Amino acid sequence: MDKLVSPDPGLMFWTIVTFLALAALLKRFAWGPLLSAIAAREAGLRAEAEAAKQARADSERIKGELAAQLAEAAARRQEALAKAAREGEALLAKFKTAAEEDSRRLREKTAAELAREKERLVGELRREVAGLSLLAAEKLLRRSVDPAVEKAVLDDFLKEVSQGGGRR
Amino acid sequence: MNFEAILGHHLLDHAYFPLFSRGGFTLSVSKHSVTMWVVAAGLAAVLSAAARGRSGAGLLLRTAVEEVVLFIRDKIVAPVFGHAADAFLPYFLTLFFFILGCNLWGLLPGSSAVTGNVSVTASLALCTFALINLSGIREYGVVKHLKHFVPGGLPSIWWLSPILVPLIFLIEIVGMGAKCVALCIRLFANIISGHIVSLAFLCMIFIFSQFGAAVGLGVAPAAVGLALFVMALDLLVALIQAYIFTLLTALFVGMAVHPH
Numbered sequence: 001m002d003k004l005v006s007p008d009p010g011l012m013f014w015t016i017v018t019f020l021a022l023a024a025l026l027k028r029f030a031w032g033p034l035l036s037a038i039a040a041r042e043a044g045l046r047a048e049a050e051a052a053k054q055a056r057a058d059s060e061r062i063k064g065e066l067a068a069q070l071a072e073a074a075a076r077r078q079e080a081l082a083k084a085a086r087e088g089e090a091l092l093a094k095f096k097t098a099a100e101e102d103s104r105r106l107r108e109k110t111a112a113e114l115a116r117e118k119e120r121l122v123g124e125l126r127r128e129v130a131g132l133s134l135l136a137a138e139k140l141l142r143r144s145v146d147p148a149v150e151k152a153v154l155d156d157f158l159k160e161v162s163q164g165g166g167r168r
Numbered sequence: 169m170n171f172e173a174i175l176g177h178h179l180l181d182h183a184y185f186p187l188f189s190r191g192g193f194t195l196s197v198s199k200h201s202v203t204m205w206v207v208a209a210g211l212a213a214v215l216s217a218a219a220r221g222r223s224g225a226g227l228l229l230r231t232a233v234e235e236v237v238l239f240i241r242d243k244i245v246a247p248v249f250g251h252a253a254d255a256f257l258p259y260f261l262t263l264f265f266f267i268l269g270c271n272l273w274g275l276l277p278g279s280s281a282v283t284g285n286v287s288v289t290a291s292l293a294l295c296t297f298a299l300i301n302l303s304g305i306r307e308y309g310v311v312k313h314l315k316h317f318v319p320g321g322l323p324s325i326w327w328l329s330p331i332l333v334p335l336i337f338l339i340e341i342v343g344m345g346a347k348c349v350a351l352c353i354r355l356f357a358n359i360i361s362g363h364i365v366s367l368a369f370l371c372m373i374f375i376f377s378q379f380g381a382a383v384g385l386g387v388a389p390a391a392v393g394l395a396l397f398v399m400a401l402d403l404l405v406a407l408i409q410a411y412i413f414t415l416l417t418a419l420f421v422g423m424a425v426h427p428h
Contacts, residue, residue, distance in 0.1 A: 003180050004360070007287040010194045011181055014201040015282075015291035019266055022208040026265070027258040030215035034230075034237060035257065037219075 126161050130154060171371055178367060179360060181285055200282045207269045207282070215265065240264055244415050248422035256421070259299065264414040267292070271359060271406030275399060283409075284360035286352065293352035296417045300344065304424035313424070317341060347420055351413060358409045362402035369395040 134154055183196040214229070221230030245260050246253045267283060274281025282288045304313040317340040318333055372391045377384025 003176070005286055007290050008181060008194075008285075009192065009287075010196055011198060011200055011285065011287040012291040012294070013195060014198075015204065015288045016295060018201075018204050018208050019262075019292065019295060022212060022266055023259055023262040025212050026215055026262050029212065030219045031237075031258040031261055032219075034215075034219040034234065035254070038234065038238070 127158070130158055130161060133157075171368075174371060175364065175367060179281070179284060179363060181280075181287075199280055200285050200288065203273065203280050204270065204282050204288070207273050208266070210273075211265055211269045236264075237261060240414065244411075244418050248418045249425065252425070256303075256418075260414055260418055263292070263295075263417060264410050267355065267413050268406060268410035271410060272403075274359065274363070275402055275406065281359050281363055283355055284363055286356045289352040289356040292355070292413070293348040296351060296420060297344070297348045299417070300421050300424045303421050307425050316424070317344075344420075347416075351416055355409050355413055358405050359402075362398060362405055366395040366398040366402070369398065 131154075134150070134157070138150075181198045181200040183194075183198045184202070186194055186196040188195040215233060217226060218229045218233040221227045240261055241253065241257055245257050249256050270281070270283040270288070273279050274284060301313070304316065307313070308316065314337075318336050319340075323329075323332075369391045373384050373388045376387040
């Protein structure tokens with residue numbers, strides 16, 4: 001049984017030759033094609049994963065852009081609404097002040113016209129009253145007065161009256 | 169009943185005819201060399217077919233082989249060699265499949281276990297030894313590779329270093345040899361022990377039948393059952409030893425390529 005543990009150089013030679021030949025053969029005919037196929041498949045998988053990641057990033061970006069656009073549109077609308085409301089209020093206030101101004105001017109004008117008319121009427125009334133008084137005095141005195149004197153007396157009287165009216 | 173003769177017949181190599189002889193070196197076509205060639209040819213045929221499998225059984229074979237290849241690449245070679253794994257991968261794949269093929273072929277009835285021959289495992293260990301040193305030299309050059317045998321971190325005391333460095337160098341050289349001898353013995357002993365034990369169980373039938381045919385027949389079921397159990401164990405051992413030999417070779421070569 002010594003042969004069980006004593007190496008045989010001939011068989012060692014055959015083993016090394018066989019093993020190295022097998023390594024060369026398999027490298028050429030088995031491992032080369034197999035490993036390159038595995039590498040190609042893994043590269044394909046990696047590329048696909050990369051593409052999927054890219055697509056997801058793209059969709060995320062587009063989603064973000066849409067959300068931003070929506071928010072911007074909403075803000076713009078809000079702003080437009082606020083502006084319209086502001087403008088409306090300003091317009092209303094302007095109209096209101098214009099109307100108030102108009103009405104005030106109209107009132108003032110009317111009041112002034114009324115005052116002028118009253119003044120005129122009062123003047124006319126005075127002249128009438130003075131004429132009547134003079135006529136009455138003439139009639140009372142029963143004498144004819146020289147028209148020039150009459151005019152002077154009447155003017156004096158009227159002046160007095162108007163001054164008295166101014167004081168009144 | 170000569171158990172030793174039976175063992176010798178089943179486990180030892182037998183020369184069919186000599187080819188060449190000079191001094192102590194005899195090259196012959198023998199049982200184990202022929203078995204080895206058969207296994208190598210079978211592996212070359214099956215694995216080449218697997219690499220070209222496109223559909224049907226070929227694709228099935230390819231998927232199965234790919235699974236093993238990926239296991240060896242990702243669990244054994246890549247962790248040790250990193251980016252250089254691709255250069256070493258074909259060698260380790262061949263090593264694994266060659267040992268596995270020889271182990272499994274040896275379990276077939278009528279065949280012989282070439283990995284249970286110490287010459288075969290010694291040759292494989294020699295290839296490992298050569299690979300360790302060749303890859304170390306290719307990576308660093310002869311001088312630096314030899315320097316790496318002495319690990320860094322030794323105490324640098326002027327009178328101690330001249331003694332310590334050669335001593336460590338010698339120890340590391342012996343250590344590397346021991347690693348390879350251990351590789352050789354581990355594979356050889358695991359395979360041959362399985363065969364010896366199952367042969368012993370089967371021989372029990374004939375030993376007991378010397379007391380009478382009935383005794384021999386009575387022992388037969390137990391003996392066959394035990395032998396079957398050991399064969400099943402050998403199936404496991406065939407896979408494990410192929411894995412371990414490949415893994416340890418990768419580790420040893422890895423240590424030479426990345427010594428720190």
